[in-house]
Amino acid sequence: GNSVTQMEGPVTLSEEAFLTINCTYTATGYPSLFWYVQYPGEGLQLLLKATKADDKGSNKGFEATYRKETTSFHLEKGSVQVSDSAVYFCALSGTGGFKTIFGAGTRLFVKA
Amino acid sequence: EAGVAQSPRYKIIEKRQSVAFWCNPISGHATLYWYQQILGQGPKLLIQFQNNGVVDDSQLPKDRFSAERLKGVDSTLKIQPAKLEDSAVYLCASSLESSGNTIYFGEGSWLTVV
Numbered sequence: 517g518n519s520v521t522q523m524e525g526p527v528t529l530s531e532e533a534f535l536t537i538n539c540t541y542t543a544t545g546y547p548s549l550f551w552y553v554q555y556p557g558e559g560l561q562l563l564l565k566a567t568k569a570d571d572k573g574s575n576k577g578f579e580a581t582y583r584k585e586t587t588s589f590h591l592e593k594g595s596v597q598v599s600d601s602a603v604y605f606c607a608l609s610g611t612g613g614f615k616t617i618f619g620a621g622t623r624l625f626v627k628a
Numbered sequence: 629e630a631g632v633a634q635s636p637r638y639k640i641i642e643k644r645q646s647v648a649f650w651c652n653p654i655s656g657h658a659t660l661y662w663y664q665q666i667l668g669q670g671p672k673l674l675i676q677f678q679n680n681g682v683v684d685d686s687q688l689p690k691d692r693f694s695a696e697r698l699k700g701v702d703s704t705l706k707i708q709p710a711k712l713e714d715s716a717v718y719l720c721a722s723s724l725e726s727s728g729n730t731i732y733f734g735e736g737s738w739l740t741v742v
Contacts, residue, residue: 550730559632559719559733560671605670609729615684616661616731618670 518543522606522619529596530627537591537622539580539606547610549573549582549589554603554621563591563604596626630654632734634720640740646708649737652701653722659683660697661731662705663719671719677703710741 523538541549548567552560564573569584578593589606603623609616633652641647653660658679663671674693676684680700688695692711697703707714717736723729 552733557735559721559735560731561733562730565730609731615673615676618672620670621668 518547518608518617520606520608520617520619522604522622525603525621525623526625527622528625528627531598532595533626535591535593535596535600535624537604537606537624539589539591539619541587541589541606541608543587543608543610545610546584547608549580550607550609550616551578551580551589551591552605552607552618554605556602560605596624598626598628600624601626632720632722632732634718634734634737636737637735638738638740640742641710643712643741644709646706647710647739648704648706649718649720649739651703651705651720651734653703653720654732657722657724657732658700659723659725659729660703661719661721661723662695662703663721663733665717665719665736667716674705674718707739710739712741715739715741 519542521540550565551563553563554560564575566573566582572581580589580591603621605621606619660677662674665671674688675695677697680697695705717738719736721731721733723731
């Protein structure tokens with residue numbers, strides 16, 4: 517079946533460090549891929565998305581590239597800030613009744 | 629544009645009691661979702677509506693959970709009777725269509741069963 521696997525957390529970084537959160541997926545067809553972020557006490561919100569292979573989604577300095585050959589959608593940011601501390605969820609969705617599936621989430625702590 | 633509205637934000641009940649959560653999606657969104665998020669885990673879909681019809685309720689514990697979306701707009705999720713393991717955040721969300729679209733989440737309803 518369809519699934520999403522993301523790296524376990526927590527990930528702890530110092531401010532201005534480089535961030536990578538790995539996400540791989542298993543799916544039939546051509547799903548859309550998403551990263552959602554959940555700040556403390558809030559609901560999930562879309563961070564970025566990519567709808568086809570080789571597309572790059574970007575927002576707020578975060579980027580992720582849809583790699584069909586490696587079935588991956590790794591999240592990266594060149595220089596993290598304390599305000600980026602949150603839980604990040606990788607997700608996929610598609611057409612034809614393909615429901616959205618979320619990964620387990622990766623908690624990021626950024627220290628000043 | 630107003631976001632997804634949920635109430636109540638917090639609820640504490642004793643086991644075997646009942647609770648109901650309300651959700652009003654973004655105007656014009658045909659698809660409405662209820663997710664359960666247990667601490668430290670990703671959201672798990674409980675039920676998905678397309679307008680006022682159920683698209684997917686395969687993970688809804690139907691012996692104790694029920695949901696309805698009358699008139700294809702707002703929705704109510706009910707738990708009766710509650711168990712300790714139902715302690716979680718219940719997230720309502722909506723999207724324009726059911727597949728491949730961005731999902732917009734409410735802030736969640738935090739349930740503690742004691």
